[in-house]
Amino acid sequence: MNQVYLELRNVTKEFTSPFEEERIVAVNKVDLKINKGEMITLLGPSGCGKTTTLRMIGGFEDVTEGEIYLDGVKINDIPANKRETIMVFQSYALFPHMNIYQNISYGLEIKGLPKQEIKEKVRKILELIGLKGMENRPVAQISGGQQQRVALARAIVNEPKVLLFDEPLSNLDAKLRVKMRTEIRKLQKKLDITSIYVTHDQEEAMSLSDKIVVMNLGRIEQLGTPEEIYAQPRNKFVADFIGKQTNFLNGKVIESSNSEVDVEVWNKMFTFKGFPEFSKGDEVMLVVRPEMIDLLPESKGVFSGEVKLVTYLGLEVIYEVESNKENLTVQISNPLKHGIHKEGEKVSLGFDTKNIYLIKT
Ligand SMILES: Nc1ncnc2c1ncn2[C@@H]1O[C@H](COP(=O)(O)OP(=O)(O)OP(=O)(O)O)[C@@H](O)[C@H]1O
Ligand SMILES: [Mg+2]
Known part of the structure; x- marks a missing residue:
């Protein structure tokens, strides 16, 4: 219970702008602890450092300063494809020429799992996300909501330790967004999978999260449950941004x-x-x-x-x-x-x- 699973210690990310040669501090001395099975949302205005934080956890961006620990192990120097984190992108990044089955099984095939085991895992996931019977459909011919589910399935089937979501629903229409966020939350709870979700939609953050991290200018302004950040904002920025x-x-x-x-x-x-x-x-x-x-x-x-x-x-x-x-x-x-x-x-x-x-x- 309540054991820290993922931890960011004093994490900073600086970019050097190629034109002006100025330093941009995208993430500034962030400390964050996430418990096993928790769903945490990074929420904040455009440019506050949400995606950069997520990309550092996923291994797509080097950490300038500070450490990231997953399950007690420092992962700063572990490359993205060797980390037990998986990112679900806004654009889904599905393989358009492949069908649903092939998209979901791809990662397992790369790992060289036996065919029968792959089949069984994909079957279970398809059932879980409600796309059973559709495995042969090309992903180019399914709806946005279904594509989103395939993207989710493709991530989950690899049984990552942490799921990272970067605004995964922002391409969907308003109604579907609400439906999908509920599905993501149910699935996340059912699988008890530690997740970090990035959004600038506060309703999405409120409805999905155990805890919300409100960010501004690369820093954490407040970390709390949705109720806490709404009813007990720590400062004017949080009070103004939320609600x-x-x-x-x-x-x-x-x-x-x-x-x-x-x-x-x-x-x-x-x-x-x-x-x-x-x-x-x-x-x-x-x-x-x-x-x-x-x-x-x-x-x-x-x-x-x-x-x-x-x-x-x-x-x-x-x-x-x-x-x-x-x-x-x-x-x-x-x-x-x-x-x-x-x-x-x-x-x-x-x-x-x-x-x-x-x-x-
Ligand atoms: N590769 C890069 N090179 C230089 N600066 C970058 C790079 N990536 C991000 N930045 C800068 O770092 C800051 C944080 O960017 P980031 O993408 O993390 O913001 P965000 O919170 O995800 O915003 P949004 O809600 O718009 O997606 C911004 O000022 C951005 O311009
Ligand atoms: Mg972003």
Whole structure:
């Protein structure tokens, strides 16, 4: 249980740009521990170093500094084809002139496994991914979702210690992406295979992962469960990157103890449980997710406001509400039940401090 299986210690990757001869630090002193059977997602904006991190683990990129350990063995100098990691690419990289069977069995044939054993392994995998009976179909003649499954099968059949996914679903349409990510997760759990998944789609990351690594500019900003990074973001970057249209309210700590802090926001006092790291006088920021705010009749809530914009989305309504000269985003689910406010309407805002997280400014 919970034994560290893959570990990155102080891993750095520098590239030298061929034109300007400047150094690009793509990955900067990354420490990461992944347990056996865990599914971890690297999430972050374009260029933050996700693919480079994955490629170093897979052996497709040299490590400039630091060490990578797999199952207790340092693998820095082991070439990609000798590592027990397998990468599943965005483009699938299937052999177009081969059929499904040949694509899946290819790696095993290269290894020189007996024909009967190969047949048995491929049969099992085909059943697992729901493509039984289709083994003779050329991969050029199957759908994108089926190609993705073949790519997955081809990786799994080799029984790697770690599966590495680099945005494997980004070529698929939205509906299929959701379906495939669920399938990947089920398969990963069933096989109990340690996996690292790269995406910049936060919903994909949330739905797939045991833990999410939020990256920015080559560094890890936060590592945590999906709930942790959403509800307890460590800093403004994470709070802003995760979730939609997060509100940030400035506050000042007026009193603090080991168990709670009193914070003044817009001339009102609020008590937050926890946060022993803050002391009297600290400037803080309240991370207020749009769904944490209630819209109440005038004077019922803590701050008064006026509805400036109403966006009806069926499942929910997104309001822009002006309060204390700032625009806040408020999301109210189930408008059929709660009714819809109108633009120009005077309202008031309410929230429960237990749903609000504090970060340093
Ligand atoms: N071969 C290379 N030579 C020089 N710079 C590179 C090379 N590969 C990546 N980089 C740079 O390293 C940084 C990290 O790139 P990386 O591909 O890891 O980002 P990413 O997080 O995967 O982004 P995306 O979401 O766009 O795929 C970027 O600034 C990129 O331009
Ligand atoms: Mg990438």
